[in-house]
Amino acid sequence: MYNIMIVDDEPVIKQGLLYFVNWEALDCRVVCDAQNGIDAKEKLSSHSVDIVLTDIKMPGMDGLELSKYIHENYPAIKVIILTAFADFSYAQTAIKYDVIDFIIKTNPTEKIPDAINKAKALISQEKDKDEKLKLMEQKANLRLSEICEKFFKDVFNGIIVDDMLIESKLTELEIKIENYFVVLFDIHSVSNENSLISPEDYNKFMHSVSNLLSMAFKNYPHYTVAVDRALLAAIISFKNRNIPLCTQTLLMTCNEILSMADSFMRFTISIGISQMQQNIPALPVAYQEAKDALNGGFYNDNHVSVFMPNTSPVTSSPGQPHYFAEKIVDSLQLQNPSEALKSLENLLEEYRRNKEPIENIKVSCMLIASYCYRLLAGFRLFTPELSDKEPEIYKRIQSSRNIQSLAAILRQLIESISKVVVTNENKFSYLIKETQKYIRDNFHKNISLQTIADHIHVNSSYLSRLYKKETGESIVDAINKYRIDHAKKLLKDPANKVFEVACAVGIEDPAYFTHVFTKYTGMSPKEYKASNIS
Template identity: 25%
Template sequence: MLTILIVDDEEVIRKGLAKIINRSGAGFEVIGDVNNGLEALEFIKNRLPDVIITDIKMPGMDGIELIKQLETLHPSIKKIMISGFNEFNYVRDSMKLGALDYLLKPVDDVQLLTLLSKIEDSIKNENELRINDIRLKVKLNESLPFLKEQFIEELIKGKKFSRQDLASKLDYFNLQEETGNYYVIIVSINKYKVITREIGMEEARIKAYIIKNITEETIRISSSYVSYTDPLGLVIAISIPSGEEELIHKIVKGIGDNLQRYAAKIDCTIAIGSLSTDLLDLKSSYNHAVSALKRRFYRDKYAVIDYYAEAEFMHFNADFPAYLVDRFEDQLKNAFEISNAKQAESAIEDFCTILVKNNMDPGEVVNIFINAFIKIQSDISDFNRAVHELYGSDYFYINEIGIYDCLSDFKKYNLFIYSDVLKKMMSNRKRKEGKLVDIVKDYVTKHYNEDVTLSKIAEITYVNSSYICDLFKNQTGENFIEYLTKIRIEKAKLLLKDARFKTYEVGDKVGYSDATYFSRVFKKIVGISPTEYRNIVK
């Protein structure tokens, strides 16, 4: 059962959310509702929820600070923000601090329950994966290799060990400290997250295992090494004798050649960090390898990326000019407001070109696009509706956009998603506009004998009269007055066949109180006067 804590300073919202959740029949349980972040932290001391749903602005401790505290104290708790349309900046900050997702006020019942179901499935999957991993380790007697890899990761990432501790750990895991220098390299499968989604986690792990075997067998021929696997890929610290620094490039070339020969279908990037002279000082080499790997984002083709060879590009720009971001967001938003697909495409293409020129940090690029999406979603209701109609209420752009590790694929996805949504919005708007024209025609048919004006129609449709005028002309090919006159004259022609009505009475019955004006309009449309028409059809 998924347990939930609700945090909001408005009791009516807390009770309302609790009512929705508890009556859903989905097996969710609201275990408490509190007034602010301080009360939430106090509550959690006694009982830990699976999920916290929190408002942003609250007295005592707001939602942003609460999420920050939870990320430190209880990172396993899933965090959902609820916000109003005018709290966009706070939503962005909360997502950076660790909020899983957000919901806009007023909270939609279906979206809330769908998100909770998704979180429940995610937690179940995480637990199952954790249990399966443990069982696998026990079954294959992998406890020692696991601890060994954990130690290597700590060593490479810069955990502080004394010389004595290092010697003890090396002896325990049957490792030797080589004399000379070290390089940290990262061998990363390109599009690994995309591959995982397409073929499944198990098959993706098999590919990673193949890469690990080929790489380590290649290194083993000419050098000593230690390695571990993390989300970036296979991380390896390679021992290189002093004065033979060029050996690292020969080893990396050998790895690349063997990967091409034995695993050509698994595309990889190899990032080389800087030289380190001490096994206890591998962190800088590792960090430089990570920076080198980030350059993959701006590569059209994947290859070997050497930190030293591309040192001038290794300092990514995190302080991107705000006006450029604002302009991009405004151009993209405006494209959806005016249904201009070319403008949306140009906004994305041009902005990506600017990103490359400014060497923007890839992580910040993702954040900029997420913020732009959230802003459009918040400001344009038609956009949000189109997204849900196309991809379902469980679609979250935030989860989709982070799987791409190169700009070309990242841009391609954004061009696709925005184009797809805009087409849907235009289709929805066209259908809506068609209905509006039908409403106008129906009103004219029923009220042609009255003082019919666009202003009156605007009042009943809640649409601007100028917009109705332009829309009617575009949809029917004739303006509103022409259509109204046509309907009135057609009705007049029917009434003129009835001898009981005098000509001026016919005019009055179809909306013309001035008989002279009626005769003039009738003759203009029909070509003859009402009296002449009556004599002909009598």
């Protein structure tokens, strides 16, 4: 089905085109109409259009100007112009803008089918050509990816050790990495019986992890390598040498991957992160550091371990941040914040005594913050306000000038999470917790009060009253607030378009999404997007 836009300032002509052309027989549908070129420009930004049928003479912006705009901004859209006999002088100009046909307005409905079929044929040809080119490009990229993967595996496994050969291969493969980390993902099934996990499920999960890495680091040069069936390596390169900032990015992405692993249930992930390295010959060193970090996290439950050069990466003992991070989280789970704060003070005191390098201390503090935020995810706690502050916490840790300010930041975080744990554990009934969990897991779908009530097997009116009584807001507000919180994160990426974000949070109508977003934020999605770019 092809989408048509009709542009004409004469309502009679628009109505005639709409009702006297058998669009269904042409495998087409009219998705919108406009009264002039300016109106058409606005609607093109929110409608998917294949063919534009436009009058040539209109106030504001005429058909030729509109054709030029479409040619420059939407080259895949085909334009058909409606014209009078005297307008053929415009034909030469229109040809420059790839207008595919002219139709005389005296009796346009007879000629429209031929023009539409011509446009459809061109669209089909271009799609076939694009698909062939994409297929060729995919095959070439796949082959290059396989060659790069083999090169990295050979370096990691000690098969290629000569520095000059490594440099030569990197140049040949056009691999450019600097200020890089090696991150290892040890992926295993919950069951010891590997036969219980089908190869299809395992490959699907590995593919999901690779895709998430590609999306998370799309703005950074990065490479993924399947070292073996259960071990995935990522080489991630950064433009600057701000180690705490880069570590923050890695930790947040690793937490996303761990959360995804939770949803699969039958898989767990242990993650080891190397130090930042600068020169290419250090690749084997970075790989070994990531392995040591992974070994150091042996007793961690589905957590991240960072290689620390001045501490033992192998054992969980006082002095190692993972040991203290685990103690802090355990204390919070047991609703014992004073013990959690004591563990924090013990670690920082040891750092003071040993004069630990400041970069190591900051990385340790970010690791502890990461564990605390993982606790929220593990408990499935409904706290978008606290979760949104995670990047801010990491930035404050980075900019700290002394160990006292680091202690204050983590102390405040531990106390805040302790309150959330206690509040969420005690405040809401089982039905409310189940409702909030369903919203978190399904906000990107078409959900409503009724679908939630059906899921947890209660009467919808009763659930509505109970939710309002316990939380002070309606379920519709809860759904919309969660969607808008998520939408705000997506809109911060300039590559994400408003209508794409709307679909990603479960609102298919862009106009309704704009209405809801404005209601809860006080500004439109475009205004919010612009405010984050400037």
